[in-house]
Amino acid sequence: MIRLKDISKWYSNGSAKAHILRHIDIEINEGEFVSIMGPSGSGKSTLLHLMGMIDDPSEGEYFFEGESVFTLKEKQRSELYKKHIGFVFQAYHLIDELTVYENIETPLLYHKISSAERKAMVADILDRFQIVGKKDLFPEQLSGGQQQLVGIARAVITKPKLILADEPTGNLNSKQGEEIMDLFTRLNKEEGVTIIQVTHSEKNASYGSRTINLLDGKIAL
Numbered sequence: 132m133i134r135l136k137d138i139s140k141w142y143s144n145g146s147a148k149a150h151i152l153r154h155i156d157i158e159i160n161e162g163e164f165v166s167i168m169g170p171s172g173s174g175k176s177t178l179l180h181l182m183g184m185i186d187d188p189s190e191g192e193y194f195f196e197g198e199s200v201f202t203l204k205e206k207q208r209s210e211l212y213k214k215h216i217g218f219v220f221q222a223y224h225l226i227d228e229l230t231v232y233e234n235i236e237t238p239l240l241y242h243k244i245s246s247a248e249r250k251a252m253v254a255d256i257l258d259r260f261q262i263v264g265k266k267d268l269f270p271e272q273l274s275g276g277q278q279q280l281v282g283i284a285r286a287v288i289t290k291p292k293l294i295l296a297d298e299p300t301g302n303l304n305s306k307q308g309e310e311i312m313d314l315f316t317r318l319n320k321e322e323g324v325t326i327i328q329v330t331h332s333e334k335n336a337s338y339g340s341r342t343i344n345l346l347d348g349k350i351a352l
């Protein structure tokens with residue numbers, strides 16, 4: 132599904148280059164549940180953003196389902212993203228002014244889906260995530276765990292093949308964290324969704340089937 136070839140990223144710092152990622156080669160198959168670990172500053176989020184097509188490398192190639200991502204035009208790239216990828220953020224990134232229902236519905240507005248169908252899809256996911264009773268509340272009226280559930284519901288409503296999650300349990304207590312990991316496990320095992328998460332937690336990584344360790348922008352063996 133994903134093939135990164137000799138990816139490097141640096142920022143120019145005067146005449147010097149500050150390298151964030153160096154010569155990264157990664158292949159990820161459909162159906163995998165992969166964790167990316169490494170010390171703070173090792174480049175994990177940068178790598179996840181590259182995979183999520185929301186950042187560009189300085190060098191290297193990225194093939195998503197055989198499509199050469201970095202040579203696509205902006206519009207085609209965003210189509211590819213919208214069709215296949217759901218992104219889950221540590222800080223939820225919900226829209227404060229919208230209700231739970233409206234937040235979850237938002238990604239559907241960018242697809243050609245009728246309003247009746249949108250209603251049915253949101254109702255289904257509210258039900259599956261057991262948050263029907265929260266649908267008219269605003270994010271600030273929810274606990275952190277509930278907000279992250281809404282963040283994930285919003286990421287999966289378009290039925291993406293790939294979920295990218297940047298420390299999805301970083302702001303949650305351990306019980307809420309376990310619920311999120313159980314949810315990812317179900318999506319992966321029962322629906323075949325490929326999951327790539329950045330985590331600092333060995334416990335969270337143990338839910339996955341493979342760990343990629345980053346150290347100073349390189350893959351550590």
Ligand SMILES: Nc1ncnc2c1ncn2[C@@H]1O[C@H](COP(=O)(O)OP(=O)(O)OP(=O)(O)O)[C@@H](O)[C@H]1O
Nearest residue numbers: 142149151169170171172173174175176177178329
């Ligand atoms: N726009 C930027 N300009 C310069 N340096 C940057 C920029 N964005 C990120 N960096 C640097 O890149 C390095 C890697 O950042 P990244 O967020 O990918 O690390 P991380 O492994 O996810 O860290 P953490 O675990 O603390 O979130 C850091 O040293 C950071 O300061």
